Amino acid sequence: MSSATRTQSRVSARIGGIAESATMAVDAKAKALKAAGRPVIGFGAGEPDFPTPSAIVAAAQDACADQRNHRYTPAGGIPELKDAIVAKTARDSGLQVAANQVLVTNGGKQAVYQAFATLLDPGDEVLLPAPYWTTYPEAIALAGGVAVDVVTDESTEYLPTLAQLEAARTERTKVLLWCSPSNPSGSVAPRELVEAVGRWAVENGIWVVTDEIYEHLVYDGVRAESMPVVVPELADTAIVVNGVAKAYAMTGWRVGWMIGPVDVIKAATSLQSHLTSNVCNVAQRAALEAVSGSLDAAAEMRVAFDRRRRTMVEMLSAIPGVTCPTPKGAFYVYPSVRGVLGKEIRGKRPATSGELAALILDEVEVAVVPGEAFGMPGYFRLSYALGDDDLRTGIQRIADLLAEAA
Incomplete structure (x- = not known):
């Protein structure tokens, strides 16, 4: 034929x-x-x-008239925003990073996709505690990976146990997806669990992609713990995903970021340079105002x-x-x-x-x-x-x- x-x-x-x-x-x-x-x-x-707070909107309005924003900017993010994300990350979670460890993305979704696209080869497995956000398995599949569900329930407040993670681990396991505070369950992992899981990941050579976009929306006196802060040895094999969408009511502005080791961020930036080039400059200037300002x-x-x-x-x-x-x-x-x-x-x-x-x-x-x-x-x-x-x-x-x- x-x-x-x-x-x-x-x-x-x-x-x-x-x-x-x-x-x-x-x-x-x-x-x-x-x-x-x-x-x-x-x-x-x-x-x-x-x-969206009025000061952030005003910053975007000013940015529209600024001719710097009428042209291409670096694919990985405007330098001022990357520096502000470095300072914001240190302030809010305690994670110390440099600007060359930051990639500004078109929302958190692009950061999630690019994290998996950069880390995974075909057949690599990702441990995915369920319930999980709907985008995670699709991003894993697009990257050629295999999502391995680790099913929880309300008896553990939808948090996986170390025994469950270990039972799901195979020789193909490369990444653990971690989301706390969680979408969709709203669960927040306590520090002792974050530490235990982080140390288990280090001991087994497993990367962690940790989604921290809900870090400021916690209740009842709990704290959202960042795994590479609690377990510093994990810093070289962890990617943090975050953005302005939730904490600053900026879902439509589409500004997120990923933070990770220099070589991984460099590779992800190369991918983004072909995929989208820079994030909208006006939105980046708005995000700069957001992360540089207060958390009121x-x-x-x-x-x-x-x-x-x-x-x-x-x-x-x-x-x-x-x-x-x-x-x-x-x-x-x-x-x-x-x-x-x-x-x-x-x-x-x-x-x-x-x-x-x-x-x-x-x-x-x-x-x-x-x-x-x-x-x-x-x-x-x-x-x-x-x-x-x-x-x-x-x-x-x-x-x-x-x-x-x-």
Whole structure:
């Protein structure tokens, strides 16, 4: 058969195998229904409902008029921002790095992808504690790696044990993905676990990619510990992923970064030079204002999120069949709905959390993300980054519907 007549896929297997971001899909559907006039309340979005602080917006406005920003800048980030990230990292987590260990990226997602693309060869395994953020396994697969799920549950506050990690380790294991505070569970690893896992990684020659983007959104007096700070020996085999999106209400500005050993950052910068070149200069100038300024905005949001967190946990825990641990970080709850599955609700018997989420959206116009998106069916992720009134109304709609379960 000639090449002209051979049937070929229009989309490559590599790209065709990527799953759409479930969180973005749920948010988009909720917004579309709301735009069509339906009173939908969405718990899907992973973004603060606060405006970007005015000083940051003003810095961006000034940057638009500055002709320096009308031209290409270094692919790895403007020097002033990289220096500010160095200072911010030392201030906030205690990690001491140099500017040539920093790469500014188009949001945290690009940092995650480039970390795996830089570290992994085909067949390398990445230990991925579940529940996990939906982008992690797709980024691993795109890099030719293999995600190995390490499944947790509410009994350990969704934190993996050292025994679980060791049981999942093989001769192909190269990287551990670590996310604390966690998206989607809101769990925050205590220092003793961070230290134990870090030392285990060092002893076994395993890299750690640690996502610290929710570092400032913690509650109940807990602290987000940075693994390469707690275990300094890990610094040469760790990549830290972070960004301005969550702490400064800047999700749409698309500025993140990765921090790591000089050789790895140099390689990732070369990749980015071909992939996107520099991050938008105006957004970089806004991020410079953010990381150089105070954390007052994060503190203000944290007060509101804490209040909503407590309300959501209380209301969800009162629903028969629903178990909702109290998260200590981020702005999500991750309740188990396994006690509701299989019961009849308005003529249907949802057998999975995905089917239950679809029923809730259809019947009471509330959008949640089912656990299937995070590697753990039987759960929901709900964001409490929305107004208090909508939060109460939405949870009450769910409670009223599930009260009909028989």
